Amino acid sequence: MYQEEVKKSERVRILISCQDQPGIVAAVSQLLFQNGGNIVQSDQHTTDPIGGMFFMRIEADIQDFELHKQKIAQDFQQLSERLNINWRMEQASKKKRLAIFVSKEDHCLLELLWQQKAGHLDAEFAIVVSNHRDIQGIVEEMGIPFHYVPVNSSNKKEMESLQIELIQKNNVDIIVLARYMQILSPEFTKTFPNQIINIHHSFLPAFIGANPYARAYYRGVKLIGATAHYVTDELDEGPIIEQDVQRVNHRDQLEDLKKIGKYIERTVLAQAVKWHVEDRVLTYGNKTIVFS
Incomplete structure (x- = not known):
């Protein structure tokens, strides 16, 4: 009974x-x-x-x-x-369906794949979308549909329409920007409020925008980090879900900072996605409440 x-x-x-x-x-x-x-x-x-x-x-x-x-x-x-x-x-039994957007670097994507395979990320990978073909083989070996969408500054509106169609057709619940090196338009971000998670390769709000590790290196910082946040139409200004840092010193060169940063990026992003798919995050204004 x-x-x-x-x-x-x-x-x-x-x-x-x-x-x-x-x-x-x-x-x-x-x-x-x-x-x-x-x-x-x-x-x-x-x-x-x-x-x-x-x-x-x-x-x-x-x-x-x-x-x-x-x-x-x-x-x-x-x-x-x-x-x-x-x-x-x-x-809880209905797993969230993820769309992973990625460019050339695969470390964040691989971490998410491993976390799911190990049973730490209770989600389904619906599609992987990329503006490059570098990671196509890895994705297809895992049995995940791969979509090459060669977006650039001249065709952004057309390609984003295609991306939105793919997301809606595949019943995607959350979009994860796993080092997707394209800026999404306000029209795209407004279509999916609090449904897009980005990993920013620096400790926001410091060093926003491009080449943060180079600027951090030349500034002589003693801490580097990464930030996972929801995407809004304000660049790198969305509600922060998770952050982490690691100490560095004068002996660390620019390439050292990038290697350390990659490790922090992949772990921070995986944690933020895990909290989101477990329904542990509430947004309030430009802040989050995370019941971790």
């Missing part, structure tokens, strides 16, 4: 944001209880004890979820109207 009940249960993730007010946690907990839910994890954060914003992430097991999900959604909508909350509910 116990095994049958376990098979019928579904793990859901619920993310909530609203103005802080009394009774939110109690109301959500009661709603889930009345719909056969058992809360297995709950995290919350308030930006300010008085008049701040409230954020919450809940994981719950719900018996016979498919039979009751419409009623649960209706109950949450009523709660949303009563308490003025923003909410969304995700099924």
Whole structure:
């Protein structure tokens, strides 16, 4: 009997944001209880004890979820109207579908592939899109559809239309720029709000734009790093998801900085993507709340 009940249960993730007010946690907990839910994890954060914003992430097991999900959604909508909350509910069993955009360098792509193969990244690779053919063999050996889209300054609008068509046709949930060395147009980024994650090869907001390692080297920095962030129409200004740094010194040459930077880039990007596909990130203005 116990095994049958376990098979019928579904793990859901619920993310909530609203103005802080009394009774939110109690109301959500009661709603889930009345719909056969058992809360297995709950995290919350308030930006300010008085008049701040409230954020919450809940994981719950719900018996016979498919039979009751419409009623649960209706109950949450009523709660949303009563308490003025923003909410969304995700099924853990439904893996996010990723589109990986990459140019010539493959270290970030390979890290994502390895993380998924090792069972650390619970996602599906829907497509890989590149403006070069350098990594085509690697991608196709893994059984992932590869699309060569030779975008440049003269054909950007046409090629971005093709990319958007590929993304929508393949039911992509998240676009990962794994060292994709093209600037996306505002029209493209606005089509996928908070659905594009970029890895920037420096510790933002320092050294934004091109050639950050060279500028960091000539500046004589003692720390280098990488930043994973959501992409907006403001270059390298989107909400930051994850960052990391490593110490360097005067003995490290420019090529040393690049090698160290590649390691940081791939690990930071993989962590940010993992948090996103596990529904651990909420955006607020130009910031993120990451329930890690």
